[in-house]
Amino acid sequence: MEPVAGEDLARFRAYRDSPTPEGRNGLVSAHLGLARSLARRFVGRGEPLDDLEQVAFEGLVKAVERFDPDRGSSFAAFAVPTVVGEIKRHFRDHTWATKVPRGAKELSTRITASTEALSKQLHRTPTVAELAEALGVSDDVVIEALEARAAYRPGSLSAPVDREDGRTLGDSLPIDDTGYAGVEARLTVEGLLATLPDRERRILELRYYEELSQDQIAKQVGISQMHVSRLLRRVSDVLAASTYDGVP
Amino acid sequence: MTALAASGPVTLTIPVDPVFIRLARLVATGFASQMAATVADLDDVRTVVDELCSLLLAQSGPGDQITITLTADDGVLRATAAAPSRRPWEPDELSEGIVRVLADDYRVDQVDGHVELVVAKSVELPS
Numbered sequence: 001m002e003p004v005a006g007e008d009l010a011r012f013r014a015y016r017d018s019p020t021p022e023g024r025n026g027l028v029s030a031h032l033g034l035a036r037s038l039a040r041r042f043v044g045r046g047e048p049l050d051d052l053e054q055v056a057f058e059g060l061v062k063a064v065e066r067f068d069p070d071r072g073s074s075f076a077a078f079a080v081p082t083v084v085g086e087i088k089r090h091f092r093d094h095t096w097a098t099k100v101p102r103g104a105k106e107l108s109t110r111i112t113a114s115t116e117a118l119s120k121q122l123h124r125t126p127t128v129a130e131l132a133e134a135l136g137v138s139d140d141v142v143i144e145a146l147e148a149r150a151a152y153r154p155g156s157l158s159a160p161v162d163r164e165d166g167r168t169l170g171d172s173l174p175i176d177d178t179g180y181a182g183v184e185a186r187l188t189v190e191g192l193l194a195t196l197p198d199r200e201r202r203i204l205e206l207r208y209y210e211e212l213s214q215d216q217i218a219k220q221v222g223i224s225q226m227h228v229s230r231l232l233r234r235v236s237d238v239l240a241a242s243t244y245d246g247v248p
Numbered sequence: 249m250t251a252l253a254a255s256g257p258v259t260l261t262i263p264v265d266p267v268f269i270r271l272a273r274l275v276a277t278g279f280a281s282q283m284a285a286t287v288a289d290l291d292d293v294r295t296v297v298d299e300l301c302s303l304l305l306a307q308s309g310p311g312d313q314i315t316i317t318l319t320a321d322d323g324v325l326r327a328t329a330a331a332p333s334r335r336p337w338e339p340d341e342l343s344e345g346i347v348r349v350l351a352d353d354y355r356v357d358q359v360d361g362h363v364e365l366v367v368a369k370s371v372e373l374p375s
Binding site for chain 1: 291295341345348350
C-alpha cells in the first residue's frame, strides 16, 4: 500500500475545511484501489465480489468523511478498520445471521445428494470442482460445507461407548477428512491449470477464483454465455480426466 | 461436535510458496472448527492466517519455510506464524491492518534472524 503523500493530506485538509461533494468524490476516487483490495480479501464467504466492493466503497466514503489528517496516522491506517468493519457488519447483518446456518445445512444435504448422483454418473466419486460446478458454488464453499458437516452429525455420536475412558462413538469413527481430500484435488487441479491455453485458464480463474457468473465472464472475455458454459464443462472434463489418469 | 476448552499445539510447516497458503488456511479453519467456532469466526481465522503467511512470504527467501503453530485455550485461538527474516521488517500496511481488525491481539517478535507473528482471537462458541 502506498503511503499517503503530503499532497494527499493537503487534499484531506482542504476537504475538512471546506467539505464539498466534489472534494469528497475526488478523495474517494483516489482510494478506490484500497477498497477494492480489501473487498477481495473477503471473497469466498458467500457474497459476490460486486456486493463486497459496494460495501467497501460505502466504508471508504465514511472513512474519507471521518479522517482527520492532523492526527498523525495515514489515511490507509485509518481506513482499513473502517472499511473492514463495514464489510463485517454486512456479513453479520445480511449473511451470517440469517443465511449461513440454514445454507450450510442445505448445502451439506445437497452435497450428499450430488455426490451420490455424480458418483453414479462418473463411476467414481466427484472432485470438489465437480461438486462446486454441479451446485453452482465455489470450490471453497464446498470445502467449507464438507468441513461443516461434522457440526451436524447426530448427537448420538457423543454417546459414550466405553464407560471407563469415556470414549464416544464419534471418537471411534475415522476422521472425516473429505475436505482435506478435496483440497488435495484442488491443488492437483491448480497444477493442471498451468497446462491449459490462456483463455481457458482465464475463464476458469474468473469462475472459481473471482466467482464471476457465466454471464459476467462472457462479457469480460467477449464470447457468449453458452460458449463459456461449454468451455467450462469441457475444461472441467479434461482436468478431471487428467487428474484421475495421473497426469501431472 | 463438542467444543474443546483447550487444544494443541498443532504445528504445520510449509515451504515459502503461495500455493501452500491454502493448506495453512485449511488447517487453521479445521483447528478452529474443532473449537466449534462459528462460520464467521472460521472466516476470520482463515483470512488472518492468509494475511500472516502473506506477510512472511514477503519477508522470506527461496528455500525458507513458514511454521504455523495453533493452540486453543478457554475459547481463545492463538496462532503463531514464524519464518526466517531476510530483510528489515517492512510489513504490508494493508495486511497488518486486516489482521488487527480481525484478531483481538497481534504482535511481531523478531528473534535470531526469525520473525514471529503472534495473534490471539476469541472464538464465539455457538450457544
